[in-house]
Amino acid sequence: MEFGIFAQLFVPYSERNVDPDAEHKRIMRNVEVGIAADRAGIKYVWCPEHHFLDEYSHMPGPEVYLSYLAAKTERVHVGSAIFNITAKVNHPARVAETVALLDNITDRRFEFGTGRGSSTTEVHGFDIADVNETSAMWDESIREIPKMWKKGTYSYEGEYFRLPEREVFPKPYGKSHPAMWVAAGSPPTFAKAGQMGLGAFCFTHGTPDKIEPLIHNYKAAIETAEPVGDYVNDNIMVVTNMVCMEDREAAFEAAVASGMNYYTSLQMHWLDNIPKPAGYPVWPDRIPEPTVEQLKKASEIGMVAIGDPDDCAKAIRRWVDIGADQLCFSPTTNFMPQEQIVASMELFGKEVLPQFDKDPVHRTTQFRQDYEATLA
Numbered sequence: 001m002e003f004g005i006f007a008q009l010f011v012p013y014s015e016r017n018v019d020p021d022a023e024h025k026r027i028m029r030n031v032e033v034g035i036a037a038d039r040a041g042i043k044y045v046w047c048p049e050h051h052f053l054d055e056y057s058h059m060p061g062p063e064v065y066l067s068y069l070a071a072k073t074e075r076v077h078v079g080s081a082i083f084n085i086t087a088k089v090n091h092p093a094r095v096a097e098t099v100a101l102l103d104n105i106t107d108r109r110f111e112f113g114t115g116r117g118s119s120t121t122e123v124h125g126f127d128i129a130d131v132n133e134t135s136a137m138w139d140e141s142i143r144e145i146p147k148m149w150k151k152g153t154y155s156y157e158g159e160y161f162r163l164p165e166r167e168v169f170p171k172p173y174g175k176s177h178p179a180m181w182v183a184a185g186s187p188p189t190f191a192k193a194g195q196m197g198l199g200a201f202c203f204t205h206g207t208p209d210k211i212e213p214l215i216h217n218y219k220a221a222i223e224t225a226e227p228v229g230d231y232v233n234d235n236i237m238v239v240t241n242m243v244c245m246e247d248r249e250a251a252f253e254a255a256v257a258s259g260m261n262y263y264t265s266l267q268m269h270w271l272d273n274i275p276k277p278a279g280y281p282v283w284p285d286r287i288p289e290p291t292v293e294q295l296k297k298a299s300e301i302g303m304v305a306i307g308d309p310d311d312c313a314k315a316i317r318r319w320v321d322i323g324a325d326q327l328c329f330s331p332t333t334n335f336m337p338q339e340q341i342v343a344s345m346e347l348f349g350k351e352v353l354p355q356f357d358k359d360p361v362h363r364t365t366q367f368r369q370d371y372e373a374t375l376a
Contacts, residue, residue, distance in 0.1 A: 001325065002327075003042045003326065003353060005034070005330070006047070006239065006332075007046065008059070009027060009030060010333045011026045011058045033342070036346070037076055038075055039349070040349025041357070042076065043077060044076065045076050045077070046111075047065050047066050047079070049082060051126075052122055053119060053270045056266040056269075062083070067102060067105060067106070078110055080113045080114070082115030082182075082183050082201070085114045085115070085142065086116050088127060088160075091161060093148060095141070096145045097168060097169070099177070099178060100169075100171055100172045100177070103172045104170060111181060111364060112179065114142060114181065118274050121270060123273075131273050136160070137160045149171055154166060175372045176231065176375075177229060177230060178368075179199060180199065181200065183201045185274050190214045190217045191217045193221075195222075197234075199235035199364070202238040202324075203239065205277070207301050208301070211324075215323045218236050231370070231371035234325075234367070235364065237325065238319060239328045241330065242329040244351070245343075246347065251306055251344075252307060256289060256290060257336075258334035260334045261290065263333040264287055265281065268281075299314075300315075302314075303315075316356060326363075331344070
């Protein structure tokens with residue numbers, strides 16, 4: 001099991017209403033947390049691409065944040081989760097150029113995560129009339145981008161974009177390209193990701209028991225994958241919350257005080273292309289914050305990794321048991337003080353992480369190196 005964090009640029013009204021520099025401070029907090037992740041031995045920092053989503057995410061250009069963070073760190077892989085590769089949002093040739101450049105300047109520490117957007121606010125904002133059509137747009141782009149990294153000229157006349165004969169520069173660093181991923185929410189998407197040889201971001205809420213069938217679908221499909229890129233990235237990442245403290249009661253109390261469900265309510269409000277569980281409140285109504293006892297039960301079943309190092313390890317074992325490859329945390333999507341976030345990550349890196357991540361080589365690096373070895 002490997003670990004990652006999300007650098008979500010959450011900028012709540014409660015901070016902006018009292019501090020005109022709140023947005024800037026939140027941006028720099030995410031940089032600090034990314035550096036702390038590298039220091040703690042966490043292997044991945046992921047950053048999404050979002051547009052127009054007030055409070056929820058102010059991050060339109062993850063490549064800016066990720067390249068800056070890469071320069072400030074030594075080992076952590078920086079990844080887009082996701083680049084929107086629908087042609088009206090980002091032309092595929094521009095994506096291919098950016099990914100290859102990031103691969104070079106990060107010394108092969110970039111991870112290429114893709115998606116099509118989950119919000120009508122974003123999709124309609126880029127003059128795409130039908131959200132459902134973004135699936136076909138993504139299908140077209142994901143198959144063409146790897147072709148642009150090959151030596152020689154490339155041309156294409158498709159349904160959603162075209163490119164006259166050109167050679168796309170730069171090329172990725174080395175004999176292949178960064179690992180490729182896709183955001184997955186619905187059961188068919190997991191199987192599709194596996195069939196295409198892509199790593200899958202599991203953005204579905206739920207307990208390990210609920211997520212297990214989705215992981216099974218992915219793992220079954222990837223056994224016979226026909227990769228759209230050079231190699232298969234057999235990787236499924238799931239997302240949860242983590243607070244790790246020596247004093248377990250203090251950890252649960254800090255998690256309750258952090259307002260984590262405010263962000264979840266924003267997610268359900270803005271990302272209207274993601275199916276919502278029955279009974280979810282409609283914005284501006286919000287999901288109630290959990291009690292300490294509710295969080296303790298959630299940790300016991302692995303839904304969150306909160307408590308002392310033993311609590312966190314027990315929760316993580318549930319994800320290991322169902323076949324997840326990476327567990328990712330979102331430390332800045334709440335109101336927790338920065339010093340608490342960093343201390344929690346440091347303790348996690350010292351006491352919990354070594355129990356699960358025993359290989360210094362990133363899983364994606366190994367896949368890439370194994371493929372390149374076949375070309376020697």
